[in-house]
Amino acid sequence: MQGLAIRELSKNFGGLHVARNLNVTLPPGCRTALIGPNGAGKTTFANLLTGVLQPSSGTIHLNGNDIGKLSESARVRAGIAKTFQITNLFRGLTVRENLRLPILEREGGAATIFGRADGYRDIEAEIAKLMDELHLTPLAEKVVRGLAYGQQRLVELALTLALRPKVLILDEPAAGVPTTDSHLIVAAIKRLPADLSVLIIEHDMELVFEVADKIIVLVNGAILMEGTPEEVTRDPRVRELYLGAGHD
Structure with a gap:
């Protein structure tokens, strides 16, 4: 079992650190959600995975192969695919x-x-x-x-x-979808191939808790914590910084 392995991934724009030593593993079949407040770095992280941005340091391996320097199109051919907010x-x-x-x-x-x-x-x-x-x-x-x-x-x-794809990144799959139709998105995610690695970037917490088996909380470009939905909801830092506050 390999999947996607991100190690010590960082991105700097001059003195601005938008991704800080990120370590994430997405094994085949995972359903992982990435959450965080405005400016947490979720979009930057997705852009680093898809090749829109090149990392300042760190590595990205897919099934043991280093894809960190590949172009966007080459990463699609390698097996990284992403849907969009629009x-x-x-x-x-x-x-x-x-x-x-x-x-x-x-x-x-x-x-x-x-x-x-x-x-x-x-x-x-x-x-x-x-x-x-x-x-x-x-x-x-x-x-x-x-x-x-x-x-x-x-x-x-x-x-x-x-x-x-081998890895599917869902960028706010419920964005703009009426509440009455959100069940269509949830059902579709649940029907995705069992061996597909899925990363869900989403602010709809009902959707996240219904489909994710692991949640990564990102704050200021760094991972605050990761765990099961139950572990995340019990963490007082998450309650203060995300679940109890505005988020994107």
């Missing part, structure tokens, strides 16, 4: 067409985006499987711009899963 979809295309794009790109067939020739039956089967797993099949031929926001977030999640 949906990034092709709004004029159907759900099925949206899902076809990352699969064709992954397989080197992006030039035939709208083709459904017999030679791509395996791709169509993969699309059908993704839609079934995320309960999107009834929406297959719907244009994305006409979907409810919660449904668009599910499509975005399906697009990310189409990349076949």
Whole structure:
């Protein structure tokens, strides 16, 4: 069992320390949440994992391979994928067409985006499987711009899963989703592949406590504590700095 291993990861902008000696392990199958107050460094941490930022020091290994100096696109190919706070979809295309794009790109067939020739039956089967797993099949031929926001977030999640990641970073998956639809996001997270490492960056504590088996609390770029949801809620520092105060 390997997964993602982050050791002594730091990021400085001149004299400003935005990530301080972070040590995090995301084994296969984990469901880990990253929480913290405004300015804690959650976005910086995600950007260091995905290659948007290069660390000042420290290492990032995926299944024993050093990926710390890889570009964003190379990290995606290595198995690091991230959803975003704002949906990034092709709004004029159907759900099925949206899902076809990352699969064709992954397989080197992006030039035939709208083709459904017999030679791509395996791709169509993969699309059908993704839609079934995320309960999107009834929406297959719907244009994305006409979907409810919660449904668009599910499509975005399906697009990310189409990349076949080993580590999935969910950046505020419930952001902008009406409370009445938040159960769709929770259910989708619970249905993710059992061997997939999942890091959830989220301020919706109900969602965090429902899906996470471990929580990391980040404050001022450093890890304050980590533990089970029960351990986190009992910690007086967390109650004072996060759970009882405003958060992003």
